[in-house]
Amino acid sequence: MPIDETSVKVRVVTLAGVLVGKMSKPKNIRTLDALNMKGDFFALTEASAEGEDSSRQGFLAINKCQVISMEEIA
Secondary structure (H helix, E strand, O other): OOOOEEEEEEEEEEOOEEEEEEEEEEOOOOHHHHHOOOOOEEEEEEEEEOOOOOOOOEEEEEEHHHEEEEEEOO
16 A cells, blocks of 8 residues: 655755755654654655755765754745
């Protein structure tokens, strides 16, 4: 049974720097709850370092232990 998912644009502060991209999560689940789901990593698509040219469509696997804070952005 497929899970209904949505993407939210997020700003992630990590130990290595600040990243901006899209995080997929199940619909009707808060971003924090999605981050706390099982697994050590989460995917960030259309990712770039904050202030960098975002024309490059990047993919990053983020180690949850490296995340200091995350916020949804418009």
